[in-house]
Structures are given as C-alpha cells and as structure tokens.
Amino acid sequence: MAEQQPPRPSIRVEDKRHSSPVSGAVSPETEIPEQEASSEAEDAPSSPGTEPLHDYRDEALRLRAEFDNYRKRMVREQTAMAERAAQRLVEALLPVLDNFEAALAHGEGGPGIAMVYKQLCATLADQGLEEIPAEGVPFDPVVHEAFEAHEDPEVSEPMSSTVMRRGYRLKGHIVRHAMVSVARPPEADEAVEG
Template identity: 30%
Template sequence: MKDEYDSFRRRVRRERRSVGGVAVADVLTGLLPVLDAVDEARRHHDVAGGFEQVVNLLEGQLTALRPESSGAPGDPFGPARHEVASYRCTDQVEGPTCPVVLRPGHRVGEHLLRPAEVEVTGPPAGP
C-alpha cells in the first residue's frame, strides 16, 4: 500500500511540473510579440523614461522564467529550430548554414516557443 502511495505521489509531482512547464511556455509565447517590439524600439533608441522602467521590469520578470534565445549567425540549419525566410546557393559552404538571423527563436526548457527566422546559404544541388 505504501509503495502504491509513493508511486502516486511521484506521478502527481511529474504531472504538475509538466503542466507548469506548458503554462510558462504558453505565457511566454504570448509575450514574444511584445519582446520583438521592445527589441525594435531599442534598435531605434526609443526606450526612455517611463517606458524604459516598464521594459526593465518586464525583462526582470521574464528572466525568472528562464527563456533562452536561439539562433545565431553561422549556426548549421536545423528544420526543427529554424524557419527559412530565404535560401541562397553558394560553393563556399559544405552544408546549409544560417549566416543571417532575421528574428531570434526562443525556447524554455524542452518547449520551442518559436523557431528562429533565418536566411539559409547552402551548396548547389548535385548533378
């Protein structure tokens, strides 16, 4: 009887962690357009005053959820983590690579929130 109870407790703990991970992923997915807008505002030096305080608070809270950026220039192309915006053939690479990241991807734990949007450069097709 005790073994069954211990097994039940472990299963409930696993399920709670799983549901919590999905909930965090859902919230972060909804906030990605906000993060994109903040990044765009920073590129144009439009983050100042009260807006800067809001951005700092938002980023501080998001850090606690541990989202990870993915997709860096020079990464090998991976269809599970990259979305192709354009493709260019060249003899200068051995396999498909991502020289330009147009929009970073994001993940939290095992959950891919959004693939990185990239330009891909690859070798020409065979004969």
Template identity: 40%
Template sequence: MAEDLNQQEPTAEEKAKFENDVLKAAEDAMKMDGSTGSPTENKADASDQGAGEAQDEATADKPAEASAEQPAEPAAAPDPTEVLKRQLADANDRNLRLMAEFDNYRRRTAKEQLELIETANGKLLEKLSEVQDNFERAFASENKAQDLEAFEKGMQMIYNQFAKILTDAGLEQIDPTGAEFDPNMHEALMQQPSETVPEGHVVTVFQKGYKLKNKILKTAKVIVSSGK
C-alpha cells in the first residue's frame, strides 16, 4: 500500500513543471484581459462604440435640421407715413420736371414760330422789293415815256406782278358787288334805293375787302340797296 502511495505522489520536477504551466497560463490570461480582452467583450465594446458614434452624429445633425426647419422671421412692415412722404417727394419731383420740360417746349415753339413768320415775311418782302424796283425804274427820268399809253401799259404790268405776289401768298380779294349783304364780310356805309339791285344786296363796293385762307383780314366797305 505504501508503494501505491509513492507511485501516485508526483515528483518534485512534475510539481515544478505544473506550477510553471499554471503561472504561464495566468500570465497569458492577464495579457489577454489587458490588451484585446475576450472576443465577447471586444464585440460588446465595438457595439457600444458604434452606438455612441451614431448618437453623436444624430445629435450633431439635430441643430442643422432644426435651423433649416425653423421659419424665417417676417420682415418689419414699412412705416405708412414714410411711404407717403417718399411718394409725395417723387410726385413733386415729377411735377417739377414736367413743368420745366413744358416751359422749355413753350419757349422752343414760340421761337420756331417767330423764325417761321420772319422767314415767310422775308420771302414775301423779297418779292415785293422787285415790285418796288419796277416802280422806281418806271418813274426814273430816263425811262419816262412821252406816250401815256405806253406808261399805262407799264403800270398795268407792275400791278399784275404785285397782284400775283399777293395771290401766291394766299391773299384773296373780296368784291361783293351784287351779292347779298353779309355783316361778317361786309361793312355797310349807307343804304340807297336801286331799280336793279334787290333790297339787302350790295349796290356799290366803296373799298374791297381781303381774306387770307378763309380768314377775314379786312371787310369790304359797301353801299347796300334799300330796294325800289
């Protein structure tokens, strides 16, 4: 029986080897706990870390989403008094500009009309000066004719020239002999009985009238018939 006990009891070398193995296994276990840990613990840590990062991203996105969804503050309504003042100032400015433009237009138009009248008178006076030249030549001593008939013919030619100039300028002579009396165109000097001219008609034209393009410049002075 003592032999069996001696066989079962390990030797000193086996004890030392066993102790070394245990110590080595303990050191390996401690190394694993300090560095990587167990697979289960590493997986749990990874899950916790991913959840934390997701939560941080959600927290970081929330202010941006909240700011985007937040409605903009409405602009302050303009002061009605200031708006009316600005509109009044604009209206006054437009009115002043319009008055200035109208005044310039009136001055320019008046100047153009004056220039037009002066130009028209200049052309008419140029033609009338030719008539005056003809009269002066007719009355010159060296051109005096002994024949009164020739002189009368020359005067008639000058008169025709003068009448044509006035007619071309638009002047029309009013000769209402025998026409019904019209107070708008005629001026009655007197009435006299007439055997041939009906009552209320012109018997005699004392002075002819003139009109320029349907505008009466001078009424005709006439004698009106009072009938038989």
C-alpha cells in the first residue's frame, strides 16, 4: 500500500520588482520621486551587508580583548595566591627555625641538628627568604620592632644594638619584623639653671 500524502497548499509568488524580468529595465510608471530617493539613500548603509560585518568584527574584537584581560587577571590572581600560600608556610616554619637556632646556641643536638638547620635555611633561601640585617644598623621602624631602648653615649642616632628575634623578608615582602634592642643617644638637658 502506498501512503498518501496530504495535499500541499498552493503558494502564490508575486514579483514586486520594478524592473522587467527579461530586460532588467526600470518601468517608467514605478519611478521613485527624487525627494524620497534621497532620504532613503541617506538612511540606507553605503553598501548593503557591510554594517553587520563591522558590528560582528567589533564584537569579536571586544570579546577577544575581554578574554585576554580575563586570562591576565587569572594569571595574576593565581600567582598572588601561590605567593600567599608560600608566605603562610614560611611564617609557620619560622618558629621551627628559631628553635633550631636556640638549640644550637645552647650547644644541644650536635652536628646532626646543625646539618638539618643548614639544610632548612638553604631550602628557605631558595624559596626567596632572606634575613633582615638588624645588629649594628640604624633603627628602621619599617623592618625593626623595638623590644627595649636604652641610652648609649657612643651613638649619634638610634641604632639596633642587640637582636632578640631575627626578622625575615620573602621575595621583598616582610614576613616578620626583627625584634631589637635600640641604643639611642642621650638626651641633652634642657633645664637651664639660673
């Protein structure tokens, strides 16, 4: 059995062009008045189809720039996140480093402890950790923390005399300030007897 298809609706096509399909000439009764033609020419794009192309191209360039900016921002954020994680790890290891130094200062542990301490210091230095110079240098509140202060007639400006706790930088950022004892010049007596 052959299946019967429903009858197709008839479609009527009407040619509304103002030119002859055979010769292509414009029929005289369908000419557009000059005023209407000039206003339509001003409204229409110079060449049909180029404006949407420019719009798509501009949109593609904008999207590409946005994606490049997004990619750069993600790289910056990931780098910053990795640096913060490294800084937190170093901050957690600094008390261990202090304990190694205290053990070595009291002569405890022998050469094995000294070797582990050197290896830990070398590993942290490879990661960008550096000690802040503190003993015998001018006191700098940006990198030094004053533990105590005393007068010293031999100094002309506040100096870090004794280091109580070492300070460190990690890749240029201060991880821990150096805790120091500050030697300051004696204050001149301003009281005038008279």
